[in-house]
Amino acid sequence: MPVKLKQLAELLGLSQTTVSRALNGYPEVNAKTRQRVLKAVRETGYRPNRAAQRLATGKAYSIGLVMPIASGIVSDIHFGEFLAGLAEEAVKHDFHFVLNPSAPEDEEATFRRLAASGNVDAVFLAHMRANDPRIAMLKSLSIPFVVHGRSIGGPKDYPFVDIDNTAAFYEATRLLIQLGHRRVALINGQEHLAFAIRRKKGVTRALKDWGLDLDETLVHHSVMTDEYGYRSMQRFLEQPDPPTAVLCSSTVLALGAVRAINQAGLTVGADISIIAHDDVLPMLKPENFSVPLTTTRSSLRAAGARIASRLIGGILDRGTYPDQELWRAELIVRASTGPAPGK
Amino acid sequence: MPVKLKQLAELLGLSQTTVSRALNGYPEVNAKTRQRVLKAVRETGYRPNRAAQRLATGKAYSIGLVMPIASGIVSDIHFGEFLAGLAEEAVKHDFHFVLNPSAPEDEEATFRRLAASGNVDAVFLAHMRANDPRIAMLKSLSIPFVVHGRSIGGPKDYPFVDIDNTAAFYEATRLLIQLGHRRVALINGQEHLAFAIRRKKGVTRALKDWGLDLDETLVHHSVMTDEYGYRSMQRFLEQPDPPTAVLCSSTVLALGAVRAINQAGLTVGADISIIAHDDVLPMLKPENFSVPLTTTRSSLRAAGARIASRLIGGILDRGTYPDQELWRAELIVRASTGPAPGK
DNA sequence: AGGAGCATCCAAAGCGCTTTGGGAGGAGGC
DNA sequence: GCCTCCTCCCAAAGCGCTTTGGATGCTCCT
Numbered sequence: 001m002p003v004k005l006k007q008l009a010e011l012l013g014l015s016q017t018t019v020s021r022a023l024n025g026y027p028e029v030n031a032k033t034r035q036r037v038l039k040a041v042r043e044t045g046y047r048p049n050r051a052a053q054r055l056a057t058g059k060a061y062s063i064g065l066v067m068p069i070a071s072g073i074v075s076d077i078h079f080g081e082f083l084a085g086l087a088e089e090a091v092k093h094d095f096h097f098v099l100n101p102s103a104p105e106d107e108e109a110t111f112r113r114l115a116a117s118g119n120v121d122a123v124f125l126a127h128m129r130a131n132d133p134r135i136a137m138l139k140s141l142s143i144p145f146v147v148h149g150r151s152i153g154g155p156k157d158y159p160f161v162d163i164d165n166t167a168a169f170y171e172a173t174r175l176l177i178q179l180g181h182r183r184v185a186l187i188n189g190q191e192h193l194a195f196a197i198r199r200k201k202g203v204t205r206a207l208k209d210w211g212l213d214l215d216e217t218l219v220h221h222s223v224m225t226d227e228y229g230y231r232s233m234q235r236f237l238e239q240p241d242p243p244t245a246v247l248c249s250s251t252v253l254a255l256g257a258v259r260a261i262n263q264a265g266l267t268v269g270a271d272i273s274i275i276a277h278d279d280v281l282p283m284l285k286p287e288n289f290s291v292p293l294t295t296t297r298s299s300l301r302a303a304g305a306r307i308a309s310r311l312i313g314g315i316l317d318r319g320t321y322p323d324q325e326l327w328r329a330e331l332i333v334r335a336s337t338g339p340a341p342g343k
Numbered sequence: 344m345p346v347k348l349k350q351l352a353e354l355l356g357l358s359q360t361t362v363s364r365a366l367n368g369y370p371e372v373n374a375k376t377r378q379r380v381l382k383a384v385r386e387t388g389y390r391p392n393r394a395a396q397r398l399a400t401g402k403a404y405s406i407g408l409v410m411p412i413a414s415g416i417v418s419d420i421h422f423g424e425f426l427a428g429l430a431e432e433a434v435k436h437d438f439h440f441v442l443n444p445s446a447p448e449d450e451e452a453t454f455r456r457l458a459a460s461g462n463v464d465a466v467f468l469a470h471m472r473a474n475d476p477r478i479a480m481l482k483s484l485s486i487p488f489v490v491h492g493r494s495i496g497g498p499k500d501y502p503f504v505d506i507d508n509t510a511a512f513y514e515a516t517r518l519l520i521q522l523g524h525r526r527v528a529l530i531n532g533q534e535h536l537a538f539a540i541r542r543k544k545g546v547t548r549a550l551k552d553w554g555l556d557l558d559e560t561l562v563h564h565s566v567m568t569d570e571y572g573y574r575s576m577q578r579f580l581e582q583p584d585p586p587t588a589v590l591c592s593s594t595v596l597a598l599g600a601v602r603a604i605n606q607a608g609l610t611v612g613a614d615i616s617i618i619a620h621d622d623v624l625p626m627l628k629p630e631n632f633s634v635p636l637t638t639t640r641s642s643l644r645a646a647g648a649r650i651a652s653r654l655i656g657g658i659l660d661r662g663t664y665p666d667q668e669l670w671r672a673e674l675i676v677r678a679s680t681g682p683a684p685g686k
Numbered sequence: 687a688g689g690a691g692c693a694t695c696c697a698a699a700g701c702g703c704t705t706t707g708g709g710a711g712g713a714g715g716c
Numbered sequence: 717g718c719c720t721c722c723t724c725c726c727a728a729a730g731c732g733c734t735t736t737g738g739a740t741g742c743t744c745c746t
Contacts, residue, residue: 015726028724087443282412358697359697359732359734371693699736701731701732701733
């Protein structure tokens, strides 16, 4: 039988009120008293009963998740990794999840139901598209949220955590150009997703800054699986004037691309340079590729943890966070990039 | 402001006790009264406050999930699909999840903490191995659980939902034999997993029943990704006496296998027959393969939903379920299977 | 006729926290 | 020396449900 607040108060010769206030950081309690309370908590192993807190405060201490289920959609490896980050942080604070599988067309209704149910204090949003209507919707539901990624166009004032995709792919492309590459290909995520749009923009801009153009036939958009990486690369190589370098939006895509390259009898890093974005998936480390992969790195799990942290912080009124965070990806050079052939 | 039990009771001219009992199916309430109550609930849209129920009953109304995070491990597509099934059912009953990411070596501690926290009423267990120690552990923690899959060896009396992997692959193999195939290969899941062991057993047994042997060089175990399906098939085809038929433990593996076959200039269903196990992944339908795939089918999402259903039923003391369920997979013949070449 | 026994309902006591509305006592101002 | 104003603490009232321990009639038996 776990110790309860009442017992703790008796033990300390204090009222429940004071103990509760000491624990929740209210100012009207003597510093010395607070110390005594905290010490007693440590010794007794007291943990407040979440059910009681929920009832008393009206907070749900849980966060809502709408997980997309549909044919084309990413219930993929990236989602799992992100979820792990979210959960890692949530479990520390004893937060629950309400998982709502939802077909894309029902998503709005799902969010609405979720907000109305009172079962969650906050939600998070991902897979941002251009002019994503869900941001305005969540605002109108007036439920706290944090977006993973950013929309393009539409309202600007919403909380998000994103990486600077444009900059990351700009820098990656710049490196390739500096190495002498002139024909650069891009194997990207699905065309409607904001991150894919930005990455393409980064590539385009870098090429332009050096007086080059992005050849549209060297750009493929698809679900980010091994399979599509392979197919895309294969088609690039079939072209009369194949690229000497390729950027991949995921190491998963790169896996397929590398296979296609090898199969064509070419060597990664010599005949074809490759840079991939690395979400730091534990099962697919760029350094373990037969030719270690040059990458733009930013941990998906860390993003999940950060978003959970911000959501939870907001709910508990603790800590202050910047509203909009744009993380820089690190450009890590390994062996898959080299001078363009013939330079 | 949602309507509460008290208001509902006043509205009906009844006590809270009676209304509560009417809603929770207690016998000491007149049938007519119960009907009145239910009608009022429908009209007012009353929904009991979960926080209050949690506090009053001591139940958590939530189920615990330990999600494996580690290099080799499946935070893969199959997990997402299963999770969707779980969540689909849970959301119907207003159940929450407590997601615990955990490295395999910490799993025991995680379960222990989870059970002790009182945050969950039940947990579920997956990725069964032979002699899986976690079953005994969960029993000793005396927290309700349902296993997805079955162990091999060890205690027999625990609740599970599994498919009859042995039978499924026995029947698939039998079909191949009847079609004249004699050299049959198997691209399986990881060797230590119970389902993989059983599937191999099914193949072995079928071959044996027809006086044939399973050639160990025609059996590969790996994580079930496209990539490994491709590699395995490629290696089979390089053999001096390649198989004329291959069984895959997942459509994901089959995807790679098919690619390897095509690339070798062979035709699926004519030169090489292929049967895959189909978990009914929305993004990978066997009927959409260039040559539609013959499969043993059993929906992973349905299994998730069923397990959630059983866990929730157990918590609410509602409904009775068989303790151990062994589902039969359906063998669905499509175009990827045909007579062995030269027959 | 007098209970026993059942069916049906109710008042009130929790569940374990947070929060409201003071109250005691000492410091400081005049 | 009196009043005001903090500082620090407390008692008690919820939060919205479930459940205990009766109460009240009625039927049925003997």
